[in-house]
Amino acid sequence: MNKLLLNKAAKPLIFLLCLLPVVWLTYGAFTDGLGANPAEYLVRATGDWTLRFICLGLAVTPLRVTTGTPALARYRRLLGLYAYFYVVLHLIAYSLFDKGFELSDIVHDIAKRPFILVGFLAFLLLTPLAATSTARAIRAVGAKRWLVLHKLVYVVGGLGLLHFFWLRAGKHNFNEVIVYAALIAALLGWRAWRAFAQQRSHHAALVGLGYRQHKRDGGLPQGAGG
């Protein structure tokens, strides 16, 4: 698996795969293939894909560590940027089809409806992450601060989920929401569990070495897990 992922063709191939939904949606829009309400279909589908790419991005580190596939790390940025790509499409689709690009209507809607506000907030929080995705940006921000900044994606995952939950609450239909919630909970839970385990083993190591007196509040720097 690791070898496959390191193959020269793997990254362009995955790049193109991630583009498939938008190709399919565009094709559907032009061939009358999105059902009776194509506008709603486009708004919903771009939202769905945003949530899926957030889950995929969050899955990289747990999969990398638990399956011992370091090559997966090469795909984290790509998946994260695709999440942003789809959320931008989602925002454009909503602004165009639901609001006719009327800025005052959009601002009013965001201010009035928690459902929209939460979705918009998730978009805003994802923006600095997309903006600092290049190696140069990481250097400029500083690796340590960059890591902290990019933990915002955990918050984005939660907000995205709440946004989706509220949408479905209107129709009392939580099947899909439960699937996404379980997935995100597992991916974040794994991180919490690992942080806790590391803290404990670190503590135990210090105690074992007789460093009890010197134990500092911060402990050792955390791994660049993300």
Add this chain to the structure above:
Amino acid sequence: MKRSSDRGFNHPVSCEITSRAEYMNRRELLRAVAGGAAGLTLAAWAARRSLALPVPGGSALKGIKSVVPGAQAADKISSMEEATTYNNYYEFGTEKSDPAASAHTLKTAPWTVEIEGLVKKPGRIAIEDLLKLSAMEDRIYRLRCVEGWSMVIPWVGYSLAALIKQVEPLGNARFVEFVTLADPVTMPGLRSGVLDWPYTEGLRMDEAMHPLTMLAFGMYGEILSNQNGAPVRLVVPWKYGFKSAKSIVKIRFVEKMPATAWHKVAPNEYGFYSNVNPDVDHPRWSQATERRLGVGSGLFAKRLPTLRFNGYEEQVGQLYAGMDLAKNY
């Protein structure tokens, strides 16, 4: 024929309705594809679609043009294809395409509607008798869904009042409750806990007696397709679509306001009245505008302004005189 221009409604041009021939052509194509011409995957998809659509021929249901004020909307009619493939009928699934794909399992014969509660003449009425109870009328109504989309549909049926008069409600019958079919064998959606089955709806007696409130047995000149609520459904054009209960099995006359399906699961979002009202927003979206579907206006068409009582204020406004419509949503 007598012109009814005095009512202020222009009659739709018949060429705007998808012709039957054109509609059938498409179905022939689907059936050809289902035959296996295009590979297994496509065939399965097409078979589901061709099955879900009404059986061609032998299912015509003709009516006379209704003279009920407001019953001939001047809007362009939505295509039959859209009206039969984009449905909310949760007993067959929560996706809009689910009912068209799965409702072929619904058995609409034999069918009886039970009349019970506060009436002089309770009992069971067979669908055959119900079909003959009053003259079938063609009515063109706007249908506004609470989700913010709308269609314009030519229904075939008659005023619910005709049935109500016949069963003679007692003086203390103030509301009418509609109970719809909940058959776990033919309705896969019942396995989900989305709603408290069976789906029930209700109207105040004066709303139920209003001539615009109709029992529909057909649409587009044919008997109702299963996904649209065969064999008999309610259509209340000035209320959000979910008030128009499908596949009715029981009509109950009661004194107290009945609990209704959507109100039970989300009382702050769906009220008993649910009159179309652009000024009262749903908690999560505005009701000021709507997207008209099935009229070929394309992806970038502007949304239409939603009208009070869905444009039927002239006919039904007086039913709610003095009521706070924001409170009684």
